[in-house]
Amino acid sequence: MDTYDVVVVGGGPAGEVVAGRAVGAGLTAVVVEAEAVGGECSYRACVPSKALLRPGAARAEARSVDGARQAVTAALDPARVLARRDRFTGRGDDTGQADWLDGAGIALVRGHGRLAGERRVEVTGADGTVRTLEARRAVVVCTGTEPALPPVEGLDRIGAWTNRQATTADAVPARLVVIGGGAVACEMATAWRSLGASVTLLVRDQALLTGWEPCAGEEVTRGLGDLGVTIRFGVSAVRVARDETTRTVTVETDDGTALVCDEVLAAVGRRPRTADLGLETVGLPVGEWLPVDDTCRVTAVEGDWLYAVGDVNRRAPLTHMAKYQARACAAAIAERAAGRPAGTGGRQAWSAEADRFAVPQAVFTRPEVASVGLTERAAREAGLAVRAVEYRIDDVAGAALHADDYRGFAKLVVDETRGVVVGCTLTGPMATELIHTATVAIVGEVPLERLWHAVPAFPTVSEVWLRLLEAYGL
Incomplete structure (x- = not known):
């Protein structure tokens, strides 16, 4: 048995940071990882998806300015885009991140980790050997989530894409059907359409990004349409089958139509990776999310020894x-x-109190959309006396200079009782960079009268903040 102060199960971003900060505080730590150190984000989610999206966005930015537009006449080079993505992900090679753990003084044990009672983790290696780790202070579960397939007949038999295949594919499919209308669905539709695929979105709801302010989904719908993506609202896939000869897939929908494509991407949600975690050994239900308090301590387990960090606790899965x-x-x-x-x-x-009121989100579609805090609807449902302020970013001088065809929208949600911003949504070029200003305002509970004195430089897109406050009446 090996003993450490902190045993971390899962070597993704959450696990790396927990272990690193624990060691920095003078404790000993070990990370248990069955796959690649760095987790989903590094190899099959955030990093490769943004690498796929950025070339199309850069080309669009150049073509949005007269004088530069004329210099950009060719389409994207898919082979080079995919090669650039692979440089960022190393095609799953985690040597660099494993070396970082070693340099930080963090032990790494490769294998599948399971709880084996209080403060104990059993790790089964690739060769079947079992090693037991004991935690003096804490076991931290950082196992994240995995894609959840929708109940579509045949989907589990055709080799359907999830985020993993959509971000790591080595070739552009001629025809791609995407099931879903959330962030992953919208980003991957944007990326693969930019690379030349014909893309159809099947969206069960009547809008994209339904948990956001309506303007976000409306702007992304327009942008995807401009790219040539076909969006079918109120439609669900009910059955799929792959022809073993042609390798094409037929997707049957609940409105009686059939689509023929080369790949199907299921992007409808995630589930916790807790099915084989040994939760039953500490009295927890198997396969469920792990509710925690603001220190990430699992509330259903007595004592201050079991924690769950990141997507697995479902507080803010980003x-x-x-x-x-x-x-x-x-x-x-x-x-x-x-x-x-x-x-x-x-x-x-x-x-980690910001989980409850100041979670920033960024979707790298065209246009980009970003938000933080509460939507107007959520704020009202929470019982706040709110006022919403809206402004077209197109009307800001800096935006017009940034792009000839700049189109963007800004919305603030203000708590009238306290006179502070509680929510913000932005759309348009650079929206994902602009949102941090709103995050600071919300977390700092900066009074609007004080925020008025934070003067944005001219001529920048950030001047939208001045226009929003003017629209509020300051």
Whole structure:
């Protein structure tokens, strides 16, 4: 049996940060990983998807300015785009990130980790050998999620794409059908259409990005249409089959139509990777999410020893929020290891309170959309007295200079009682870069009267902040 202060199960971004911060606090730590160190984000999600999306966005930006437009006449080079993606992902080679763990003084044990009772983790290696790790202070579960396939007959038999195949494919499919209308569906439709695929989206709902402000889904719908993506709202796939001779796939829908394509991407949600985690050994239901408090301590287990960080706790399933939770979790573990209480609340370093009111999101479609905080609807449902302020970013001088055909939209949600911003949604070029200003305003609870004195430089797109405050009446 090997003993460490902290045993981390899962070597993705959350696990790396927890272990690194624990070691930085003077504790010992080990990371258990069955696949590649770096996790889904590094090899099959955030990094490769943005690598696929950026070339099309760069080309569109150049063509949005007269004088540069004339210099950009060719289409994207798919082979070079895919090669550039592979340079970022190393095609799954985790040598660099494994070396980082070693350099940081973090042990790495490769194999499948399962809880084996209080403070114990059994790791089964590729050769079948079992090694038992014991935690003096904490076991931290950072196993993340995996794609959930929708209940479509035959989908599990055709080799359907999930985010994993959609971000790592070595060739552009001639025809791609995407099932879903969320962020992954919209981004992958954008990326593969930019590379030359014919793309059809099958969206069960009547809008894209349904959890966002309506303007976000409307703008992405327009943008995908401009790219040539076909979107069918209110339609669900019911049956799929692959022809073994031609390798084409026929997708039958609930409105009686049939689509023939080369690949099908299922992008309808995620489920926790907890089915084979040994949760039953500590009295937890198998295969379920792991509810936690603001220090990421699993609330259903007594004692301060079991934590769950990142997507697996379902609080804010985004890589940047997983890293944020990891910093808070490691701080809480260190505080408790030192014999000091680490209660929730009070804006302490060990309390991941931003999960509840200031989660930034960025979708790299064309146009980009970004948000943070509450939508107007969510704020009203929470009982806040709110006022929404909207402004077309197109009317900002800096935006017109940035692109001849700039199109963007901004919306603020203001808590009238406190006079602070509680939500913001932006669409258009650079929206994903502009959203952090709103994040700071929300987290800092900056009064609007004070925010008025944060003067944006002219002529920048950020001047939209001045216009929003003017529209509010300041």
